[in-house]
Amino acid sequence: MPSPLSGRARQNDIYSAGIHGRTPVVPTDFDELERRARHKMSDRAWAYIAGGAGAGRTMAANRRALERRVIVPRVLRDVSERTLEIELFGDRLPAPVLFAPVGAGDLVARGADRMIGHAAAELGLPYIFSNQGGVPMEEVAAEMDRVRPGAPRWFQLYWSTDDDLVDSLLQRAEAVGASAVAVTLDTTMLGWRPRDLNLGSLPFARAEGIAQYTSDPRFADIVAERAAQGSGERPEISPGALRTLFSIARNTPGSLLRNLIRPEPRVGVQTFLDIYSRPSLSWTQIESLRERTSLPIVLKGVLHPDDARRAVDTGVDGIIVSNHGGRQVDGSISSVDALAAVAPVVDGRIKVLVDSGIYSGADVVKVLALGADAVCIGRPHMYGLALAGAAGARDAVANIIAELDLTLGLAGHTSVDDLDPDALAIVE
Numbered sequence: 001m002p003s004p005l006s007g008r009a010r011q012n013d014i015y016s017a018g019i020h021g022r023t024p025v026v027p028t029d030f031d032e033l034e035r036r037a038r039h040k041m042s043d044r045a046w047a048y049i050a051g052g053a054g055a056g057r058t059m060a061a062n063r064r065a066l067e068r069r070v071i072v073p074r075v076l077r078d079v080s081e082r083t084l085e086i087e088l089f090g091d092r093l094p095a096p097v098l099f100a101p102v103g104a105g106d107l108v109a110r111g112a113d114r115m116i117g118h119a120a121a122e123l124g125l126p127y128i129f130s131n132q133g134g135v136p137m138e139e140v141a142a143e144m145d146r147v148r149p150g151a152p153r154w155f156q157l158y159w160s161t162d163d164d165l166v167d168s169l170l171q172r173a174e175a176v177g178a179s180a181v182a183v184t185l186d187t188t189m190l191g192w193r194p195r196d197l198n199l200g201s202l203p204f205a206r207a208e209g210i211a212q213y214t215s216d217p218r219f220a221d222i223v224a225e226r227a228a229q230g231s232g233e234r235p236e237i238s239p240g241a242l243r244t245l246f247s248i249a250r251n252t253p254g255s256l257l258r259n260l261i262r263p264e265p266r267v268g269v270q271t272f273l274d275i276y277s278r279p280s281l282s283w284t285q286i287e288s289l290r291e292r293t294s295l296p297i298v299l300k301g302v303l304h305p306d307d308a309r310r311a312v313d314t315g316v317d318g319i320i321v322s323n324h325g326g327r328q329v330d331g332s333i334s335s336v337d338a339l340a341a342v343a344p345v346v347d348g349r350i351k352v353l354v355d356s357g358i359y360s361g362a363d364v365v366k367v368l369a370l371g372a373d374a375v376c377i378g379r380p381h382m383y384g385l386a387l388a389g390a391a392g393a394r395d396a397v398a399n400i401i402a403e404l405d406l407t408l409g410l411a412g413h414t415s416v417d418d419l420d421p422d423a424l425a426i427v428e
Helices: 007-019 030-040 043-050 057-068 112-123 137-147 163-175 194-199 217-229 239-250 256-261 264-275 283-287 305-314 335-346 361-369 379-410
Strands: 069-071 086-088 091-093 097-099 127-129 153-157 181-184 297-302 318-321 351-354 374-377 424-426
Touching (some): 057 069, 069 361, 112 137, 112 379, 137 153, 239 256, 297 305, 335 351
Parallel strands (some): 097 374, 127 153, 297 318
């Protein structure tokens, strides 16, 4: 019986449907997937999900780094039986793939986080709950458990300026059964993102993507204190301000009418903008994490070998080599080039994951060969979501895994554990 993530099984399903004139709703290649998703998404959603920092040089570098590395297939090896399975922080996963956290997913589809969790649970893969999600983690966890009891999930943490809020978020992550916490290090400030800026569009200013906060008891206390103090400011009245006010009221828990009248929703948005991240974040805070949570700790955004060494010395459990999908620093090193330098330094002492610009099964083969234990997929599952909701997010990632399975075998390997740098060559 082939695995549901088997490349041959997925091919056969698609070709069998083709006999009846049915073609995939979710394209099987990234370029077409992206093109179709663009037609489905609003300008604001497209700017936020597809856009990068500055002129997009880092996004381009991510792709160039993968294109420079080519797979060198081996032949006359028995590859009739293959496995993609890995173990990661106590979870046995059917493939070395995670659904990456993407903030403000409701720009693409209302309830996006719940749908992505559903998709991940169907495949048996972890979803890293976004700290900037539009659905509280408890609701996403419940949906995942409904689909697959005990489905793996992680939590992404943005370190707030309020340590009690950090502790509250970590406690909630533990309570919903997270297998790890991924601390995002590279977004202590938002990068310069022209697509969003040119639209004047910051989702969080409209209460889009702050549900982890508005559902948090500590955050509610902070907002109540601020609301009681009052700002004394008279906001400018304009059609745009009224639309924003309606969005805030709609995206805040409670009655829409009451949210339009009372100050807490508006104060909540300003509070989020004031405290969601900490530009002063340092290794001192990371070293305190062991006292704050029992979860495995993964640092997201590591690109320099010296930072990887420090992570190992600090005693964390893993790192995610990531440039935030090219969304933070224009002209940054690509994640793949960084991985090639970081993996030998880590030398298997902690887990190494990677994201940014990984769009196909062949891409996954390359980064696993460079030393990654697993990959995080971001934009593809969001584009699938735009096309077909939860089923679209599922199919976009299932297609990547199917290609991974086939490419692994066609390259002459039977297990993802067998991949090493000898599987690749570099072309300039």
